[in-house]
Amino acid sequence: MVFFRESLFLFVQKKSPYSRIAISSYFYFLGFIFSSWASRIPQVKDKFQLNEAELGAVLFMLPLGALAALPFSGWLVHKLSSRLMSIVSALVYTVLLYLIASATTILSLSIVLFGFGLIGNFGNISMNTQGISIQHQINKPILSSLHAMWSIGAFSAAAVSGWTMRMGYSTSLHFLIVSLIAALIIIVGSFHLIPDEGLGDETSKVFVLPNRKLVLLGIICFCVAMSEGAMADWSSLYYRQIMHQLNTISTTGYTAFAMCMAAGRLAGDRLVQSFKHGAVLIANGILILAGMTLSLSLEHPISVMIGFALVGFGVSSVIPIVYMLAAKSKDMAPSAALSAVSSVGFTGFLIGPPLIGFIAHEVGLRMALIIVAMLGAMIFLLSKKVRTGD
Numbered sequence: 001m002v003f004f005r006e007s008l009f010l011f012v013q014k015k016s017p018y019s020r021i022a023i024s025s026y027f028y029f030l031g032f033i034f035s036s037w038a039s040r041i042p043q044v045k046d047k048f049q050l051n052e053a054e055l056g057a058v059l060f061m062l063p064l065g066a067l068a069a070l071p072f073s074g075w076l077v078h079k080l081s082s083r084l085m086s087i088v089s090a091l092v093y094t095v096l097l098y099l100i101a102s103a104t105t106i107l108s109l110s111i112v113l114f115g116f117g118l119i120g121n122f123g124n125i126s127m128n129t130q131g132i133s134i135q136h137q138i139n140k141p142i143l144s145s146l147h148a149m150w151s152i153g154a155f156s157a158a159a160v161s162g163w164t165m166r167m168g169y170s171t172s173l174h175f176l177i178v179s180l181i182a183a184l185i186i187i188v189g190s191f192h193l194i195p196d197e198g199l200g201d202e203t204s205k206v207f208v209l210p211n212r213k214l215v216l217l218g219i220i221c222f223c224v225a226m227s228e229g230a231m232a233d234w235s236s237l238y239y240r241q242i243m244h245q246l247n248t249i250s251t252t253g254y255t256a257f258a259m260c261m262a263a264g265r266l267a268g269d270r271l272v273q274s275f276k277h278g279a280v281l282i283a284n285g286i287l288i289l290a291g292m293t294l295s296l297s298l299e300h301p302i303s304v305m306i307g308f309a310l311v312g313f314g315v316s317s318v319i320p321i322v323y324m325l326a327a328k329s330k331d332m333a334p335s336a337a338l339s340a341v342s343s344v345g346f347t348g349f350l351i352g353p354p355l356i357g358f359i360a361h362e363v364g365l366r367m368a369l370i371i372v373a374m375l376g377a378m379i380f381l382l383s384k385k386v387r388t389g390d
Contacts, residue, residue, distance in 0.1 A: 019134045020142055022189035026090055026127050027146045029182040031153030032160075033097050034120065036178050039161035040101075040171050047171075048106055061110045063350055065117025070346065073125040074339030082133060082335065083193040085126035090186045092119050094179040101172040125342060129335045132327045133196045144268025144320040151262035196334075211331055214340055216386050217322045220281070221345030223375040223382075224318040226352035227288060230372050231257050231311060234356050238295075238365050239304055256305045257312040264316025277321050281383035284321075287314030288376025296366055296373070314376060319345065325386065 045055050077085045096116045103109035131146045157178075164174040231254065239253030271280050291310025294303055326341045327334040360368035 018192040019194050020138065022192035023086075023127065023131050023134055024146060024149045025185050025189050026086060026123075027131075027149040028153035028156075029090065029185060030093065030120070030123055030127065031150035032157040033093055033153075033178065033182060035154035035157035036161055036175065037097060037100060037116070039158055039165075040174065043171050044100070044109070048109065050106075054106075058106060058110055058113065061113040062117040062120075063346075065114035065119075066121040066346060067117075067350075068114075069118045069121035070339060070343040073122050073342075074333070074336035076122065077126045077129050077335035077339075078333045082126045082129035082196050083190075085122060086130045086193060087186065087190045089119050089123035089126055091183060093123055094183045094186070098172075098175045098179045101170075101175040121342075121346075125335060125339050128323050128338055129196065129327070130193055132324065132334060132338075133194055135324070137194060141269040141272045141324065143324050144265050144272065144317045147317075147320050148262055148265030148268075151258070151265060155258075155262070211329070213386060214326060214329060214332070214337060216382055217326050218341045218344035220379055220382050220386070221319060221322045221341045222348035223378050224284075224288075224315050224322075224348075225345040226348035226355075227311070227372050227375045228261075228315050229349040229352035230356045230369070231308070231315075232353070234353065234360070234365065234369065235308055238369060239301065239308070241365065252301075253305055253308045257308040260309040260312030261316045264313040265320065268317030268320060271317065272321065272324075277325055278383060278386065280317060281321055281386070282380055284314045284316070284318050285376050285378070285380030285383055287311065288379060289314075289373050290376075292369065292373035292376060296369060311372065311376075318379065 041055075041059070044050075048054075048058075050058065093116070096112055096119060099112045100109065100116065103112055127146075128143065131143050135142050160178075161174065169177075235254045235257055268280070275283075287310050291307045291312075291314060293307070294310065295307030298304075322341055322345075323338055326337040329337040332340070356365075356368045356371060359371070
């Protein structure tokens with residue numbers, strides 16, 4: 001028995017050749033689980049007979065939980081290791097998905113959604129930290145492709161969810177199947193995650209004021225997250241207006257944005273290797289600015305779609321690059337640095353859509369979306385000031 005325990009310990013501590021596959025599967029299922037929940041929101045609304053205002057209040061519990069995790073996620077990952085936190089967060093995430101379907105009251109649903117947001121944020125910080133550890137081990141950038149796996153997982157879940165609804169599967173059965181399959185893959189992958197090594201140094205601290213570089217990275221993260229949130233919530237409505245068919249709902253514009261964002265993330269690691277972090281960040285800012293300018297300048301569906309696609313390419317690799325650069329901080333532990341820039345970015349993602357809505361109410365959606373172009377210009381300007389250490 002002692003021999004078995006020691007052998008297992010050595011197995012999980014060694015540099016597993018499958019570590020990249022393992023963490024990729026974690027990102028994939030993180031996106032799959034979240035999208036599975038999002039696809040069933042209408043069924044949850046009907047189950048509890050919620051109106052739009054009540055549903056909005058319940059849904060707000062999820063970002064509230066994510067915000068509550070931000071002050072502690074970096075500290076926990078630093079103390080308990082990204083490997084352990086990734087495994088625990090992923091497994092609890094699968095359980096919470098099933099508990100959403102099992103909730104019988106609005107109060108219990110709200111509590112579970114709060115936990116869903118909380119654990120989702122723990123998973124975000126721990127898995128990105130683990131990805132950076134693996135990246136350091138293999139001496140090759142992989143963080144952008146890991147974020148692409150999240151997007152692919154979300155796309156896959158949307159397709160699977162549509163199939164389960166056509167087949168008449170209940171939300172409970174749908175979530176149970178997803179949870180069991182995800183938990184199995186997570187357990188298998190846990191043996192191939194690695195200890196945190198080669199990140200930061202002994203003087204790195206968890207609680208310390210961010211330096212100038214981290215502040216700039218946080219602002220860049222804020223700009224791109226705000227842009228992504230605005231595109232997610234308002235691009236389809238703008239595309240519908242350009243088509244001059246106000247009684248239809250078209251997701252073509254957003255689909256172009258989302259697909260190009262996923263494609264950009266798949267190509268992001270190669271771009272970083274070829275052109276370095278700073279150059280790619282600058283290019284990203286230009287793409288967001290140019291894409292949004294094209295979409296807003298020419299009132300033609302094809303022009304809008306091409307512009308949205310350019311914005312998708314622009315936002316694709318910004319956050320992975322920001323995370324990679326933040327993890328190089330010599331003043332803060334990598335997990336704490338990731339948590340710091342993620343906190344600022346998440347704030348942008350939350351306030352972006354309602355801000356666009358308020359401005360659109362006063363001056364129109366087309367004028368309001370100029371903000372996204374301005375955010376692209378800010379990313380371009382700020383990226384020129386960030387010392388990337390390439």
